[in-house]
Amino acid sequence: MEEIVLVCIVPRLGDWDILVKEHWYHIPLMSAPEITTLAKYLAFYQPGVFGDEKWAVNYYARVLGYTIKKRIELYPDQIAHKNRDKDYYQIFVDDLIKLKNPVPSLRWRRIVFIPTTLERLCNAKEINDLYKSSPIEDVLYGEMKRKGILPERQFYVKEVGNTYCLDFGVFCKRRKIDVECDGKEFHSGEDAHEKDRKRNNELTSYGWSILRFSGREINETPKGCVEKIKKTMRKLGGEK
Known part of the structure; x- marks a missing residue:
């Protein structure tokens, strides 16, 4: 049976710190892909702010569980945020695992979520190899x-x-x-x-x-x- 992986973007260094130190990632409930709660792993696309690791998927982690919380519960210091009262998945993950071969994006593009499988993630040569569509x-x-x-x-x-x-x-x-x-x-x-x-x-x-x-x-x-x-x-x- 294929193990489902959800590739997510980590847009800010602060989000990365939470992922590494507190072992969770957030996804707005309204925009979450249908397979979010079925994913066995999350993988993480790192954009331009990540220096030598930018524009690639370098890490993934096993999903341990999830809960649903208001954004203000996740970020109590962001009381003025427009989405403070919206529902979010808080997805708990194990330690990050570094891919043997990073999966780069060969061209600048908008990446939000990519549903894929663990086999595709481990064998992909570039970001387009991850997509599991029709x-x-x-x-x-x-x-x-x-x-x-x-x-x-x-x-x-x-x-x-x-x-x-x-x-x-x-x-x-x-x-x-x-x-x-x-x-x-x-x-x-x-x-x-x-x-x-x-x-x-x-x-x-x-x-x-x-x-x-x-x-x-x-x-x-x-x-x-x-x-x-x-x-x-x-x-x-x-x-x-």
Whole structure:
């Protein structure tokens, strides 16, 4: 049975001190991933404030348990914080374990939570190897990697108050490509097609080219899908 790991960001050095000395990490209840209470381990992404260990997952820890508390109970000195009365998970962890091979982010990107498995965490070469999403995304990602393409998985784009989560972001010299995997569950029917069309138009207006592949295309001809991606990349000046 796969052991679930939740990769979390540690945005501040003060949060790291709490993690190391007091052995707990907090997650807002309203924004916590569904698998939060199922995770056997937490792993920790360290951003730019962490010097030599920045922009990578270097450590993980076994989950010992959790409770739910108001933020003001966790941080009694932050009485003016806007979320002081909101509910948070306080997740208790064992001692930090250093990964034999750090998992770096090859490109600056927004990282919040990444549900993964212990096997993926221990074998990942870079941050995108951690993502455990749909089977068709895994198939296409594997084929892109084999062909030397380095996409960003579950890439968030924020534009004029809107946030979009792309299945894959591919960055070229003249333009960016949004590669979408359209499984039947979420992309069938007139309403879904209308939603996808509007999303395509919005992202195109923000400077993205969009490629969409059905689950059938990906499962039956993954190499053909990747050839279309590579052809588009060449027209856009190649990978950046």
